[in-house]
Amino acid sequence: MAETKESAEPPTILVDPIDMSKLDQSFCNEIKSMPYGEELVACFACTTCTAACPIANQWDYKPHQLIRMIILGMREEVLSSKEIWECLTCFQCQERCPQKVRVTDIFFDCKNLAAEEGKVPNSIVALGKLLLETGQLYEVTEDWQREDLDLEPEVPGLATEPLKEILKTTRTGRLVGSDE
Amino acid sequence: MPIYNLYMGCSVPANYPNYEAAMFKVAETFDMTLEYMEDVGCCGSPNLRAIDFFGWLLVNARTLAIAEKNGHDIVTPCNGCFGSLKDVLHHLQHDEEDLKRVNAELKKSGLSLKCTIKVRHFVEALYTDIGIEQIMSRITRPLDGVGIAIHYGCHVLRPADVTEFKPEILDELVRATGATVIDYPLWKQCCGATVLPVNEALAIRLARDKLKSMKEHGAEFVTVVCPACGNQLDLQQLGLKDSFGEEYNLPVLLYPQILALALGMDESEVGLELNRVPADPILDHLSG
Amino acid sequence: MVEVNDTLSGPVLIIGAGVAGMTAAIELADSDIKTILVEKKQTIGGNALELYKAFPTDDCFYCFEGSRFRPGIRKCFYRSAMLDNPNIDLRTNTRVDEITGNPGNFKVKLTTGPMYVDPKRCIMCGLCLKRSGAFSLISPQCQPQAVFYDPSLAEESVKEIEKECPTKAINLNAQSTEEQVEVSDIILATGYTEMRPVNMDEYGYGKYPNVITQLELARMLDPNGESAGALIRPSDGAPVKRVMMVQCVGSRDENYNLYCSKICCVFALKHANIIVNERNGIKTTVVYMDIRTYDRHERYYREARESGVRFVRGRVHLVRPNPDGSLDIIVYDSLLDRYLSYNIDLFVLSTALEPSEEDETLQRTLGLNTSSGFVAPLDLANDSVVAGDHVYVCGAAMGPAEVPESVTQARAVVSKILQGRQ
Ligand SMILES: Cc1cc2nc3c(=O)[nH]c(=O)nc-3n(C[C@H](O)[C@H](O)[C@H](O)COP(=O)(O)OP(=O)(O)OC[C@H]3O[C@@H](n4cnc5c(N)ncnc54)[C@H](O)[C@@H]3O)c2cc1C
Ligand code: SF4
Ligand code: SF4
Numbered sequence: 001m002a003e004t005k006e007s008a009e010p011p012t013i014l015v016d017p018i019d020m021s022k023l024d025q026s027f028c029n030e031i032k033s034m035p036y037g038e039e040l041v042a043c044f045a046c047t048t049c050t051a052a053c054p055i056a057n058q059w060d061y062k063p064h065q066l067i068r069m070i071i072l073g074m075r076e077e078v079l080s081s082k083e084i085w086e087c088l089t090c091f092q093c094q095e096r097c098p099q100k101v102r103v104t105d106i107f108f109d110c111k112n113l114a115a116e117e118g119k120v121p122n123s124i125v126a127l128g129k130l131l132l133e134t135g136q137l138y139e140v141t142e143d144w145q146r147e148d149l150d151l152e153p154e155v156p157g158l159a160t161e162p163l164k165e166i167l168k169t170t171r172t173g174r175l176v177g178s179d180e
Numbered sequence: 181m182p183i184y185n186l187y188m189g190c191s192v193p194a195n196y197p198n199y200e201a202a203m204f205k206v207a208e209t210f211d212m213t214l215e216y217m218e219d220v221g222c223c224g225s226p227n228l229r230a231i232d233f234f235g236w237l238l239v240n241a242r243t244l245a246i247a248e249k250n251g252h253d254i255v256t257p258c259n260g261c262f263g264s265l266k267d268v269l270h271h272l273q274h275d276e277e278d279l280k281r282v283n284a285e286l287k288k289s290g291l292s293l294k295c296t297i298k299v300r301h302f303v304e305a306l307y308t309d310i311g312i313e314q315i316m317s318r319i320t321r322p323l324d325g326v327g328i329a330i331h332y333g334c335h336v337l338r339p340a341d342v343t344e345f346k347p348e349i350l351d352e353l354v355r356a357t358g359a360t361v362i363d364y365p366l367w368k369q370c371c372g373a374t375v376l377p378v379n380e381a382l383a384i385r386l387a388r389d390k391l392k393s394m395k396e397h398g399a400e401f402v403t404v405v406c407p408a409c410g411n412q413l414d415l416q417q418l419g420l421k422d423s424f425g426e427e428y429n430l431p432v433l434l435y436p437q438i439l440a441l442a443l444g445m446d447e448s449e450v451g452l453e454l455n456r457v458p459a460d461p462i463l464d465h466l467s468g
Numbered sequence: 469m470v471e472v473n474d475t476l477s478g479p480v481l482i483i484g485a486g487v488a489g490m491t492a493a494i495e496l497a498d499s500d501i502k503t504i505l506v507e508k509k510q511t512i513g514g515n516a517l518e519l520y521k522a523f524p525t526d527d528c529f530y531c532f533e534g535s536r537f538r539p540g541i542r543k544c545f546y547r548s549a550m551l552d553n554p555n556i557d558l559r560t561n562t563r564v565d566e567i568t569g570n571p572g573n574f575k576v577k578l579t580t581g582p583m584y585v586d587p588k589r590c591i592m593c594g595l596c597l598k599r600s601g602a603f604s605l606i607s608p609q610c611q612p613q614a615v616f617y618d619p620s621l622a623e624e625s626v627k628e629i630e631k632e633c634p635t636k637a638i639n640l641n642a643q644s645t646e647e648q649v650e651v652s653d654i655i656l657a658t659g660y661t662e663m664r665p666v667n668m669d670e671y672g673y674g675k676y677p678n679v680i681t682q683l684e685l686a687r688m689l690d691p692n693g694e695s696a697g698a699l700i701r702p703s704d705g706a707p708v709k710r711v712m713m714v715q716c717v718g719s720r721d722e723n724y725n726l727y728c729s730k731i732c733c734v735f736a737l738k739h740a741n742i743i744v745n746e747r748n749g750i751k752t753t754v755v756y757m758d759i760r761t762y763d764r765h766e767r768y769y770r771e772a773r774e775s776g777v778r779f780v781r782g783r784v785h786l787v788r789p790n791p792d793g794s795l796d797i798i799v800y801d802s803l804l805d806r807y808l809s810y811n812i813d814l815f816v817l818s819t820a821l822e823p824s825e826e827d828e829t830l831q832r833t834l835g836l837n838t839s840s841g842f843v844a845p846l847d848l849a850n851d852s853v854v855a856g857d858h859v860y861v862c863g864a865a866m867g868p869a870e871v872p873e874s875v876t877q878a879r880a881v882v883s884k885i886l887q888g889r890q
């Protein structure tokens with residue numbers, strides 16, 4: 001009872017603003033330093049990216065808002081958003097951005113940061129696992145089809161070990177490993 | 181007689197052997213030598229880029245380095261592989277630091293990358309190295325002007341400064357077969373394949389919108405140059421009857437299948453029976 | 469009294485010695501036309517006097533390309549050239565009281581306030597400044613270079629100072645004087661005044677000392693100013709760490725002025741860039757509804773974003789003062805549809821640029837067209853600087869304008885007058 005009383009004290013005003021001093025001011029620079037992040041701050045919030053995006057109307061955070069949230073330092077919200085994972089990586093936003101902000105590439109950067117913190121949808125972790133364990137996303141199963149078409153049943157030159165070896169040492173290994 | 185490093189990736193051989201076969205038939209006709217690259221596999225796809233940028237760099241830098249060793253341009257029939265390889269190459273050409281890090285890793289297996297190699301989609305090679313004129317001169321059974329909608333695919337078109345791909349290439353290649361290229365408003369839109377793992381309903385909706393736009397603007401067939409796009413647009417049609425009560429009956433052909441047929445090849449040689457939406461109506465549009 | 473009967477050779481009266489008025493005066497003088505340049509303040513220069521760096525060149529004011537060829541003047545050529553040109557009759561501390569007569573032969577009554585300090589004698593030794601607060605320097609860049617005396621602040625000591633002034637420049641018994649002049653043409657170059665939004669409750673201007681206007685900020689940024697260019701809180705002189713600016717205060721708001729003041733976006737960004745690039749570590753956020761950096765000035769916007777200035781599209785919800793002198797400002801971010809709360813030291817309002825105070829009387833006397841209180845040309849399409857028969861207008865008297873624009877208009881006025889005299 002006492003606890004609820006404490007937390008339930010209403011604020012002086014109904015408006016419940018985001019306290020800017022509590023946001024992560026370094027987030028913007030962090031993204032800026034990542035691949036294709038340099039142009040991030042050139043964004044002038046024109047919303048062209050959102051206008052270009054085929055699925056933004058399904059999203060709580062539109063592409064321009066995500067970019068804005070990055071600039072403002074809303075790290076938590078961006079990195080745990082479902083939107084960065086639903087992004088089709090179709091680059092339509094990026095293609096049309098009048099300030100050459102590499103919107104799609106920046107969402108890739110966000111996904112990498114989220115992955116570093118283990119915030120990856122299970123279905124994507126599963127793909128990582130598949131890569132790590134089989135060295136590929138698709139395996140030839142119906143080799144008779146290939147033979148019927150005069151193709152070698154086994155893909156010539158195919159090697160799956162190198163990819164497995166590489167991903168063991170990089171983040172995929174850590175991500176999938178920690179999942180188990 | 182140009183020689184190429186053929187990078188297959190994992191999807192075409194597993195899901196679209198007919199694409200692979202048709203590509204070889206076409207290549208053979210024009211004396212293009214496609215040599216399967218040795219010791220390579222999957223590119224990791226955008227999914228790997230999303231969770232493990234450096235891993236993705238390494239995997240693809242390795243492929244590029246292997247190709248660089250024997251000097252022939254890479255060609256690939258897959259937009260995903262094309263996108264990954266182009267993107268990694270572009271990134272490493274512009275980021276010395278990452279190139280150093282990558283090379284330090286590659287060195288362990290005796291490889292090194294100078295970023296001098298060229299990566300091209302198979303249709304680009306066909307267009308630039310063989311040329312429309314040459315192609316047309318070999319067509320024996322041109323199509324009768326039937327309407328074909330092209331789905332280029334996101335990762336071949338964009339980002340344009342990375343992919344350097346001109347959509348007109350495909351337009352001209354399709355026209356060379358005698359078909360008509362259908363203009364439809366959603367030509368740039370994604371097929372939805374990438375979002376399948378996280379939101380299947382959304383993926384289906386995107387495929388449906390795309391097909392609807394094609395159909396509404398007079399397409400009778402669809403052509404693609406990517407196994408993922410092909411799979412999405414072809415396979416999803418089977419489910420659309422249930423989810424949307426809509427039937428499109430739009431056969432989806434890989435471009436080399438169409439070309440091979442127009443070059444006089446037999447339907448079995450291009451594996452037409454493996455296409456999900458029955459594709460044999462295309463045969464009715466071939467002369468002779 | 470100046471006698472004129474000939475409309476083709478009479479002197480030209482220029483009202484207002486800002487950039488526009490000064491340009492007109494010097495260029496007419498160059499063509500051997502006599503001018504009477506009337507300025508109500510003790511110094512010429514107008515609003516541009518204390519603006520530090522100017523867009524579009526980022527030079528110190530008055531050093532625009534095209535003026536540099538003038539001999540002997542590296543800085544502030546207009547103001548110094550103005551004083552010794554025989555064709556320019558400069559009257560500071562002077563107002564236009566009455567205009568009668570006819571176009572081509574106006575009779576104008578001028579009233580000059582008491583000249584307590586004779587600018588021709590004052591050598592700026594500083595003696596009086598040290599001894600009494602009644603003497604002050606309007607600006608280190610003032611022209612003529614002389615101190616200013618405010619009788620309302622007079623103390624006992626001023627009598628002694630008057631005696632001790634080494635050049636006998638001070639005359640505490642000075643009286644205002646009146647004179648009637650006859651002129652053939654009148655140029656209105658009365659410029660603008662910056663709105664002081666004391667009655668806009670939502671921003672707390674006039675209530676909280678750390679809420680200031682852009683001109684006040686410009687003065688603070690000027691290395692020649694009181695704080696030597698350092699940003700300090702007016703409330704306690706503490707160094708400023710966080711600045712917030714808000715655009716369109718009193719502009720584009722039909723409760724105040726319906727027009728866009730046109731240049732406030734550009735100078736706000738100019739200031740923001742100076743702050744983040746030259747005053748290390750000060751964080752700056754700009755709250756806006758549109759950023760209107762017309763034509764080439766777009767680069768200020770881009771540069772601002774790249775330099776780390778942050779932008780919020782939206783409006784201010786609430787300003788709350790803190791005991792430590794800082795302000796909490798809650799802003800509605802319309803792009804995110806969220807409220808953001810900032811803690812800042814200095815709140816700078818980009819307020820409207822309004823017509824000068826006495827403009828209305830002048831406009832009425834001369835029977836001029838007006839638009840939102842500014843002088844409107846007779847024919848906007850063809851003669852944008854002609855306001856009436858033998859009456860011309862240039863610079864911000866026509867509406868908010870940047871310096872290059874004001875100068876161009878002044879030159880257009882000059883060529884109009886020259887054409888009329890050929
Ligand atoms: C904060 C700020 C920053 C700016 N920065 C820039 C910049 O970087 N670059 C740029 O190009 N522009 C800038 N401007 C605009 C610049 O101030 C104007 O373009 C310029 O001052 C206009 O000159 P003017 O001569 O028309 O008017 P003013 O400068 O306003 O001069 C008018 C003069 O007329 C006098 N006067 C008025 N009425 C009377 C009267 N009845 N009798 C006698 N005298 C009278 C006034 O005292 C004044 O001296 C800035 C403006 C502001 C507010
Ligand atoms: S299109 Fe570019 S500039 Fe416009 S809001 Fe999106 S990222 Fe920002
Ligand atoms: S890349 Fe992602 S955010 Fe950009 S348009 Fe495509 S789906 Fe939208």
Ligand code: SF4
Pocket residue numbers: 585589590591592593594595596597603614615632633634635636637638
């Ligand atoms: S004492 Fe006289 S000369 Fe010195 S500044 Fe004052 S007025 Fe000027």
Ligand code: SF4
Pocket residue numbers: 715716717719720727728729730731732733734758759760818
């Ligand atoms: S210039 Fe900018 S701040 Fe000034 S009124 Fe226009 S839009 Fe508002």
